Amino acid sequence: MSEFLDVFRRPDFIPLLVTHIELSVVALLLGVLIALPVALAVNRSPTLSAIAINIGNIGRAVPSLALLALAFPLLGFGFATSLVALTALAIPPILINASTGLRQVSPQVMDAAKGMGLSGAQILGRIQVPIAAPIIFAGIRTSAVQVVASATLATFVGGGALGQLIVLGFQRNQPAIQIAGALAVAVLAIITELLFGFLERAFTPKGLRVARKRRGK
Template sequence: MGDLRDFFVEHGMNLLDATWEHLYIFLAALALGIIVAVPLAVILTRVPKVANLVIGFASILQTVPSLAILAIFIPIFGAGKGAAIVALFLYSLLPILRNTYTGVRDVDANLIESGKGMGMTGWQRIRKIELPLAVPVMMAGVRVCAVYLIGWTTLAAFVGGGGLGEFVFSGLNLYRMDLILAGAIPITVLAVLIDYVLGKLERRVTPKGIRQERTT
């Protein structure tokens, strides 16, 4: 118990700062992914031939090693949080883009035609019919993306971005298990909490009728 207390006395403030940096990088990358991928997916449902090319390109990006992506952006954004956020943003695109595209594409065509018959504009159909009905599939992509990103954010420490990765990599370099655990345990806890919060959010934004279908 004394060793644990001593560890927090020595590293407690640094651990809090690193946790905040980790969350900042993660949230910035995830927000950019949602802002770009959701509208792009809706646009791609209107041009399915282009959709295959774009989603294929996003799939290729996903296969590029994360450290290579980080290295590519260092000359452009410099070492630090900027390069890490942009690299993680690219990794966030595929699951959100693919799931949103699938969810919107699979909306019942009869419902869309009903919207047209009611005089809805294209934007109104997207906002009131297509996106609400696509929410469960879209949020599944966001949740998967979020859990991956919170782990990948560890690599931001390699480019001077900070975060809990600094504890993990310092522990590996110094052969200190306490530093490794100080980084790894909060990352795991954050991943579980974020998945839980997004699960609750998914339930809140899912139309009531769809929620009732799931429970019956």
């Protein structure tokens, strides 16, 4: 047990933890900044929305390690390679959910908004996005958890992160180091899931929350 606790007191534990969080946060932010504008741009076209969703599904099928392998020849070892791969991993769930959520807004609601004289941009900002917010945040939450878990692979391209402890435990045949690294990643993933679950509830319009409760009854 003391060997296990000693891992968290290692001088490199905090730097690796910080690197893991930095990689995850920056990759997720870039994923949001790329995926959301694309989803907003194609939401008026069923064909383009379907293409975006299919591209997202294809992206989700690509393994995380394969993304690292594809980025490595272009960028070499380091933080940037890991960031590019994790950003590519972050995009598909956000793109799929955002495109789907925006397209699922009731046509009757859209027609009513048009009848009230709202422009396309106003309908998007005041009607579609708020109604689709729970689905969009669900995609961001899924993406965030995937990125946090997959950031462990950054160690294979010199990106640091907590995966380095897991690999070190294997190399030295020291299960305490390996388990401590894996546990730290698991705790980060759980915290991420809880945090984004709270944000999803917080950004869900009150009317939708009330409607959900009524359906639950």
